[in-house]
Amino acid sequence: MDKFIVSARKYRPQLFNTVVGQSHITTTLKNAIKSEQLAHAFLFCGPRGVGKTTCARILAKTINCENRTAEGEACNTCNSCVSFNEGTSMNIHELDAASNNSVDDIRALVEQVRFAPQAGEYKVYIIDEVHMLSSSAFNAFLKTLEEPPSYAIFILATTEKHKILPTILSRCQIFDFKRITTNDTVEHLQEICEKEHVTAEKAALQVIAQKSEGCMRDALSIMDKIVSFTGGELNYNNTLEHLNILDADYYFKLLNCMMSQDLAGAMLLFDDINRKGFEGDLVLNGLAEFMRNLLVCKDERAASLLETVESFKSRYVETAATISAGTLISALNILNDAEIGFKAARNKRLHVELVLIKLCYLQQAMELSADGSAVSKKKRVDSARAVPFRALKAFEWKPAAPANDNTGARLTVETAPPVTQPQKQTTPPPQTTSSANTAAKPASPKISGLAQMRSKFKNMQEEAKEIVARPLVMEELRAKWDEYAAMLKANKNAAGSVFDMAQLQLVDENSFYVKVNDPIQFRFIETNALNVAEFLKEKLQNANLQLFIAMEENKDLAPKIEIPLSSGQQFQKLTEQYPLIRELKERLKLNVDY
Template structure:
């Protein structure tokens, strides 16, 4: 049986013209051989598997060739070329710096440089992975590298140029090798397949080229693996199965479903992908690359940036026609945020699901105009409200003291804080967005907020308390503030509950206990704008009544309605309900909503 040789070794280039993807470098080296203008030291650097050591060997053979061709290639017929091809040349030495990195190894190498070549013009020393030399070895090498004997040429190769001493780099001619393009790798793989008698699909070779990540050696190794698995017929399906690569059709399907706002279908597809063993983070990364390629395919000027085969590029073009540019921009932003937060996330699958849900809702219109005959899509507006609340809370919790308006003087009288207005100017009114405190939050006035709201007329709020860092004994305030600012904006029960929760989150540290219990309450609008809060025990009722005025003022400021009245009463026995656990709430939600029950069964959702 004939000895098997892997493709990376069997089809290793033996001439400059056979090197793939480094035409500029090979042309420079051939010109140096033709003109005889050779440097005493060369540094070849670049990523793995792009031809650094191969070009060093070809260059060393061409330097010592006794009859080089007119274009600078070795003749392969003279004694020097034959000796090199048969691996018996005494003029070309290769040293692996990874295993010979000591001062003694370098000194032994220096001894060999003193002996002139027996055949040919030069002794060529190829030092591979030169960055692995120790600092002492580099220093021992410096003098010889700067002024070597006339018959010595050094060729250094490395994948990590930044680890080499600057004094070494300054003594060499530097050649930076480029990463292989996908098209270049595919062309080389086609040549190897034809010589080996292997049939193939171009999409399969495209997957192999992308998997190689710019390295020809890696591509040939993966090609051998795929050829062995496919038994001489390399197909797309067999390659993705062998290499455990996610089928790109999944990316196309996710984008198509997202454009149609089919969130449930996207979740089912995600579940199938994860069940096949693929990581959610890798899915998001691959989808981001896919969306980037679709974006590049929208313009003829950028389509050349696609690192794919011709057939795959056509598929990108077809999808690019259906995708609005704004959709692609927002999707990339959402996936980039997911990629940043993925490692820190405690529930990685949920993060991936939320990311795909947001992408599938980008093109969905708001549900404001949903008619009675349609089922309104509430999911997008729900996300907007949740994000708005989170942003508001984060801004209010920030401890950085905002700039002080010099035209406003603050005085304290009888325990109440009033803002006394300076002479009327364009800055004398302060705009406050819902849920933001008076001085904190955004420094930019909200365009939808009435400009007539004056803080001096609203009384004490929990925002005042956080800013003024008042002592615990100053918290108690039984009287409500009846000052009327004239604001009468309407609000819903949902908005009331949102601002109630936000207020509990902003309450001072010394009131953490009562704030936690207040979060379990659900204030309701009895007769607009009258608000009723039901408390389940007398002790908690007494505590809340002490700060009733401050609660009322905070809600009035957040909801922009100073006519609010607050009624706090003790719950009747029949109104007291047991507090449900997360599992009980989840089960109750499934009983009340059949669509949610079906989705939870489909995705196998559980609450621990």
């Protein structure tokens, strides 16, 4: 039994004409070969699986072909082409820079460049994933890449051009490969299915092409898996099942529930989707893409951007005509916020259900109306109701001449005409009065209230003056202070002992100092200062009594720290006690090492 070869290898293009979707590059290379204007270094860059390495191999085979065609293609029959196809050619060297990215690997490659080819005209060096080379390896490669021998051609391939040093880019001809379009992918898959005698529906191939995202190698790998899964039959349903893709028909049903405000239907439909194993983020992402496709179909010029199965295109266009663009934009905003917050949600299912609730009641919650070029959103209410307005009186402050009661300025009131009602009122508006009638009326209650407040304040001032402020006496102050401390102790308040230790000092006949020794005592006195002040005012009959707290450090209570004497101080103290030691030092002319 022959060994199975995957389609990506079995149907790898062998000629420039068989390369899919890169005609702008293959045409340039063929013309360069025919005109013999080949560069010494090429850089092929682009997404994965679009034919970079394939084109590099075809170029290496074609330039060494002994019987090239008039179109610049290899003949595939000469010794060079046959050895190349069998993988035994000595004129091509491939280096995987992902696993051989050190300076030693590049130095070994440079050593090989010195030897001329034994057969053929060129030696081709293909370095794949060249962006993986280290900076030192790039620098070791610079000189050889700039001035290689006439028989050496370098082809560098990478998916990340921005990681390559500018000094390397400036020494190469750069070819940018593009993603393969969906139509080109579908046509190529159809050709392979015909050769392999596989029954394939075009809708299934279109789904595979969309899933591959422009990568032909991925598309061929997906097709091989599905063919093996289905036993040689490729249809739309088993493709969706194998790729774990939600059918667009579900999204159309969700849209119908949304437009008809059928919340129960949307919940049941989501439950069916959830039972089939589709995660909530997949549903949100697919629904957002579905809304985007509908928005694209609103304009015929943008309809070409719609990438979906052909059988659904007409349905998209018909559905988009029945929905306003504002509704689609609002739905997209809701879905975008839901996708962002999906990972942070603890209850994933509830998170998706809340999104469905918002979408189902989107029409009822908002009414989109176009005002010229702008679009405004209005919340819909049950019925239009008039806003109840009430006529307010205008107050004006006018200074008046001083009266006998010393009330100062007076407050006069003038009534203003009522506010015009924009709509009918359920209650009649208040009657308006002229300013002349207002002047004839007795004083307003607000005026009498103000006069009462002033009168009360005046009486309070007079009562305060009548209070006799007895001067403070130290003995009475200390006695009442100790009485308050006893009250604190009776209530088992820790501040009682602090009040006992506090020192009192008179400042004048109405104020005194409370002196404490540390911050803790200061805090206790400060906390009870208001209460003790009120207590003393009442007991000593002095309403002007003031209390000040001062903290003074008591040196007697401070811990004494003995500092050890230095060597010089110890010697000085020793000589004071025994003078002969100093005399001995002077006679012997000794130096003391302090």
